Amino acid sequence: MSFPDAASVALRDSQLRRNLAKATGTIRAKRASVVGELPDWQELRSAGRALKDRSLVDLDAQLELLEERVSAAGGQVHWANEADEACSIVAGVARAHGVDEVVKVKSIATDEIKLNEALAAAGVQAVETDLAELIIQLGDDVQSHILVPAIHKNRAEIRDLFARSLDLPDLSDEPEALAEAARVHLRRKFLSARMGVSGANFAVAETGTVCVFESEGNGRMCTTLPEVLVTVMGVEKLVRSWQDMEVFLQLLPRSSTGERMNPYTSFWTGVRPGDGPQEFHLVLLDNGRTGVLADQVGRQALRCIRCSACLNVCPVYSRVGGHAYESVYPGPIGAILTPQLHGMSEGRSLPYASSLCGACYEVCPVEIDIPRVLVHLRGRVVDTEPAWKPEKAAMRAMYRAFASRRSFERAQRAARLGSRPLARRGRIPRLPWPLSGWTETRDLPEPPAETFRDWWRRERGEGRARDEKPVDGEIGGKRGPRDLGAAATPDAAAAPRATSQNGDARRAMLGRIRQALADRPAPVEVPREYRRRSERSRPEIVDLFAERAGEYRATVRRAAPQELRQALTELCRHRGARRLTVPADLPPQWRPDGVELVPDTGLLPNDLDTLDGALTGCALAIAETGTIVLDGGFAQGRRALTLVPDYHLCVVSEDSIADLVPEAVERLEAAVAEGRPLTFISGPSATSDIELNRVEGVHGPRTLHVVIAG
Ligand code: SF4
Numbered sequence: 001m002s003f004p005d006a007a008s009v010a011l012r013d014s015q016l017r018r019n020l021a022k023a024t025g026t027i028r029a030k031r032a033s034v035v036g037e038l039p040d041w042q043e044l045r046s047a048g049r050a051l052k053d054r055s056l057v058d059l060d061a062q063l064e065l066l067e068e069r070v071s072a073a074g075g076q077v078h079w080a081n082e083a084d085e086a087c088s089i090v091a092g093v094a095r096a097h098g099v100d101e102v103v104k105v106k107s108i109a110t111d112e113i114k115l116n117e118a119l120a121a122a123g124v125q126a127v128e129t130d131l132a133e134l135i136i137q138l139g140d141d142v143q144s145h146i147l148v149p150a151i152h153k154n155r156a157e158i159r160d161l162f163a164r165s166l167d168l169p170d171l172s173d174e175p176e177a178l179a180e181a182a183r184v185h186l187r188r189k190f191l192s193a194r195m196g197v198s199g200a201n202f203a204v205a206e207t208g209t210v211c212v213f214e215s216e217g218n219g220r221m222c223t224t225l226p227e228v229l230v231t232v233m234g235v236e237k238l239v240r241s242w243q244d245m246e247v248f249l250q251l252l253p254r255s256s257t258g259e260r261m262n263p264y265t266s267f268w269t270g271v272r273p274g275d276g277p278q279e280f281h282l283v284l285l286d287n288g289r290t291g292v293l294a295d296q297v298g299r300q301a302l303r304c305i306r307c308s309a310c311l312n313v314c315p316v317y318s319r320v321g322g323h324a325y326e327s328v329y330p331g332p333i334g335a336i337l338t339p340q341l342h343g344m345s346e347g348r349s350l351p352y353a354s355s356l357c358g359a360c361y362e363v364c365p366v367e368i369d370i371p372r373v374l375v376h377l378r379g380r381v382v383d384t385e386p387a388w389k390p391e392k393a394a395m396r397a398m399y400r401a402f403a404s405r406r407s408f409e410r411a412q413r414a415a416r417l418g419s420r421p422l423a424r425r426g427r428i429p430r431l432p433w434p435l436s437g438w439t440e441t442r443d444l445p446e447p448p449a450e451t452f453r454d455w456w457r458r459e460r461g462e463g464r465a466r467d468e469k470p471v472d473g474e475i476g477g478k479r480g481p482r483d484l485g486a487a488a489t490p491d492a493a494a495a496p497r498a499t500s501q502n503g504d505a506r507r508a509m510l511g512r513i514r515q516a517l518a519d520r521p522a523p524v525e526v527p528r529e530y531r532r533r534s535e536r537s538r539p540e541i542v543d544l545f546a547e548r549a550g551e552y553r554a555t556v557r558r559a560a561p562q563e564l565r566q567a568l569t570e571l572c573r574h575r576g577a578r579r580l581t582v583p584a585d586l587p588p589q590w591r592p593d594g595v596e597l598v599p600d601t602g603l604l605p606n607d608l609d610t611l612d613g614a615l616t617g618c619a620l621a622i623a624e625t626g627t628i629v630l631d632g633g634f635a636q637g638r639r640a641l642t643l644v645p646d647y648h649l650c651v652v653s654e655d656s657i658a659d660l661v662p663e664a665v666e667r668l669e670a671a672v673a674e675g676r677p678l679t680f681i682s683g684p685s686a687t688s689d690i691e692l693n694r695v696e697g698v699h700g701p702r703t704l705h706v707v708i709a710g
Contacts, residue, residue: 003349006324007316016152019691020321023151024312026692030258031309031363038250043530047247049367052303054524055205055238056293060513062205062238063284069208073270073675075280079505080232086285087118090197090230093281094124097228099195103186105212105219106130107199108146108306109234109285111328112341115197126197127189129218131182131698132689138165144322144330146308147256148689152321155690175690179698186218186699191605191644196222196277200233201305202248203282206241207672210282211267213252217643217685217700220264224639225605229277234285235509236293236302242672246662247530248305249680251365253625255307257688260548261625264700265680266639272677274602275638286509288341294516297376301336303366308333310360310370316353325350332360336373344380351377390434409453416447534659541623541659545652546708548626552683553696554704561589564709568592568615568649571705577612577647583637586615590635590651600637605644613647613701619671619678620656622664627682628652628706629664631671639679648681648701654710 001009010016035041055062067077080086094102102119104110104126116126116137128137132150136143139161143149150158159173162181171181198219203210210231212219223229239248253262271280293299311317311331322330327338327347335354338347351374354360360370385392401411422428423446431439438444450458534541546556559567569592572580579596581603591597598611608614617635618628628650630636635651642648658664668678685700696702 001326003324003326003347003353006326007320007353010320010324015154016321017319019152019154020318023145023148023692024318027147027258027308028312031255031312032258034254034258034260038254040530043527044247044250045365045367046527047530048251048305048365049303050524050526051239051244051247052236052305052366053300053521054526055240055244056236056299056302057517057521057524059235059238059293059517060510062240063235063510063513066203066205066208066238066282067284069206070210070270070280070282071208073208075208075270075282078281078283079286079509080283081286081505081509083113083285083287084118085505086113086232086283086287087115089281089283090115090232091119091122091124093228093230094119094195095122097195099124099228101125101127101189101193102195102197102230103127103129103189103193103218103222103226104133104196105198105214105222106133106149107197107232108328109199109232110197111143113232113285113287115232127186129186129189129216129222129699130214130689131179131216131218131687134182134186135161135689138162142323143328145311146306146330146333147311148692150689152323158690175693175695178690179687179695183698186221187609190218190221190225190699191609193222193226195228195230196226198223198229198231200231200237201252202245203233203238204240204242204245204672205238207269207675209242209267209269209672211245211265213256213262213265215257215263215685216687216698217264218698220266220639220643220679221699223266223268224276224643226277228279228281230281230283232283232285234287235289235513236304242669243665246532246665249661249665252305252307255305255309255363255365259682261622261627261680261682263552263682263685265678267672267678269672269675269677272632272675275632276640276677284509286512288343290509290512290516291343292337292340293513295340295376296519298336298340298373299516300368301333301340301373303368304333304337305366306333307365309363309365310368313359313363315355315357315359325353332370332374333368336368336370336377339377339381344377344384348381351375351381394435405453409451412447412451416449419447530662531660532662534663536623536659538654541657542654542708542710544659545621545623545626545657548623549621549628549683549706550626552626554626554683554706556706556708558708561709564651564707565589565592567707568651569594571649571707575613575647575649575703575705577649579611580613580615580647580649581608581611581637581641581645582615583635583641586617586635590615590617600641603640605640608640608644611645613645613649613703614641615649615651616642617651617653618656620658620664620667621652622661623657623659625661625682627664627680629668630679630681631668632676633671639677642679642681643700646697646701647703647705649705649707650681651707651709654708657708 078089119126128134135150145151155173163171200210201213253259314332317331325334327334329337335350356371428444550556572592572595581598584599619631621628684696684704685698687698688694
């Protein structure tokens with residue numbers, strides 16, 4: 001179905017339109033609020049754009065570097081040219097381990113390649129663990145938004161679905177009850193899962209580090225608890241250096257969920273002995289991306305960090321929703337990505353699914369000029385149509401009319417004469433077929449009786465009118481519109497995709513990347529004009545952290561060194577926590593009274609699940625975002641410790657609080673270089689997947705207590 005037909009169907013669904021209006025309006029307001037509080041947002045956008053462009057201009061070399069670093073850290077890298085290849089790699093890993101069920105993190109790349117269907121055909125069930133994705137999977141439905149895929153479902157529909165599928169006939173439609181039902185259902189899966197599958201938001205070439213941003217804790221569960229982890233990543237997700245993350249850690253959460261930082265961000269590098277999956281596979285996916293890279297105008301779509309900000313401001317998307325795009329990539333980004341990924345053979349009506357108002361460009365955190373790409377793709381669509389198609393015929397007629405002054409004036413005269421019988425009071429309300437579509441929703445002004453050129457000649461005489469010669473490449477130059485289209489239309493997109501197997505896939509993909517970059521894009525300078533050093537005093541930084549962590553509904557207390565034990569004791573008593581797991585190197589002065597401490601000696605997930613909570617320290621905290629960061633260092637233990645139990649009590653040393661994200665990223669550089677996994681935690685786990693009602697606590701700890709010591 002074309003977009004206009006699918007949109008007509010969607011527009012008749014008034015419930016959908018109400019849901020969309022509420023959801024997009026709410027997320028828009030949240031985003032505007034957190035973006036507005038940063039004085040350097042535009043500088044961050046400029047840097048984000050440059051960083052993504054910088055990684056694309058030598059993508060082949062960066063991918064090779066990523067492969068080398070992941071392999072050196074104990075991971076295995078696979079190259080997949082096509083969706084089928086990627087699916088069979090994942091299925092092969094499952095088969096090799098005798099696994100018939102995998103737990104899966106929300107990932108658009110795996111939806112794009114239809115991984116779940118491929119795994120099912122191979123006898124492996126993929127269990128979606130994000131709440132919205134679970135709703136979609138149980139209802140055999142289709143995602144309608146990048147961030148909140150079940151945005152089109154209301155709570156009553158979700159209640160009915162869960163009651164039926166999870167055998168819970170008495171379930172209420174309160175968001176808390178629905179989230180709890182999902183938690184109970186999925187916890188059994190997490191604790192017994194042997195293999196996890198994820199996508200990736202970014203991968204850092206110089207360190208081989210992969211990361212996932214999320215809110216519910218299901219991402220942490222899937223990437224931490226199973227023995228085997230497979231990550232499927234589009235090749236465009238690459239960034240060059242760890243330092244680049246200081247920009248994206250600010251751009252993505254604020255543009256996406258409208259938060260200063262999303263509840264959880266996990267970074268891992270290959271395999272960490274004793275912590276997390278002991279086998280890691282990274283699947284590098286092309287599936288049309290090298291075709292996009294070959295288009296000099298369209299390649300900027302590969303900068304996309306999938307924040308969905310462009311969807312929420314789009315006047316078209318916010319009325320028709322995601323299903324009308326018939327792609328896993330809806331909205332403005334889908335309109336430029338889907339047709340390009342398919343070499344313009346699918347989604348040809350999508351470049352027209354826009355009013356070209358430019359709102360998407362205004363909000364895009366990596367400055368993708370979506371309107372420009374849309375117009376460019378419209379040109380590619382018209383270029384590939386047969387000559388008799390009305391739009392193509394009209395464009396060719398326009399081309400001829402604009403090719404010289406004489407033909408332009410002839411066309412003006414013809415338009416003036418032809419429009420006379422149609423004009424009513426200076427307007428043309430209705431044009432005859434095939435131009436009638438233009439006047440279906442708008443009037444056309446009647447051509448003036450005298451043109452500017454006629455007036456000029458009358459006033460100044462014939463000899464004064466300039467008749468500039470068109471330059472090569474412009475309209476009327478030596479190359480016409482077809483040639484212009486051809487110059488910007490990539491050979492790689494038009495060419496049949498190379499198929500390859502195993503070792504050949506790597507060579508084939510790298511070859512296509514080099515061919516796509518044959519125009520040798522200029523090296524990119526990264527402007528780092530954003531704030532990188534704090535101007536706040538230490539007391540201000542500590543106050544800000546306490547305030548921001550509290551806003552994320554973490555309970556925050558302060559304690560002088562001699563009061564620390566007492567503060568921890570009181571918090572445990574208040575919580576009713578009697579048995580806590582602790583890392584083996586917990587300092588003695590952190591031991592709360594009256595609490596049994598269970599040192600982590602490799603406790604299994606099921607053992608951790610029986611405990612009341614975990615008590616740890618952290619590597620550092622970030623004031624501006626209210627975030628604590630664990631890097632597996634002193635007094636922190638394994639990732640599973642602060643994930644499986646329902647309560648996390650964390651000691652933050654005052655000295656360890658950084659004000660800004662870039663300062664924190666700089667301090668974490670050594671841990672990343674050593675291959676230590678990082679977990680960024682901002683408040684308890686949370687979901688807003690049910691009518692955008694925020695529910696605290698889904699799969700990670702539902703309660704976070706922070707004690708600032710110092
Ligand atoms: S195009 Fe820009 S605004 Fe839209 S999802 Fe991608 S990064 Fe976000």
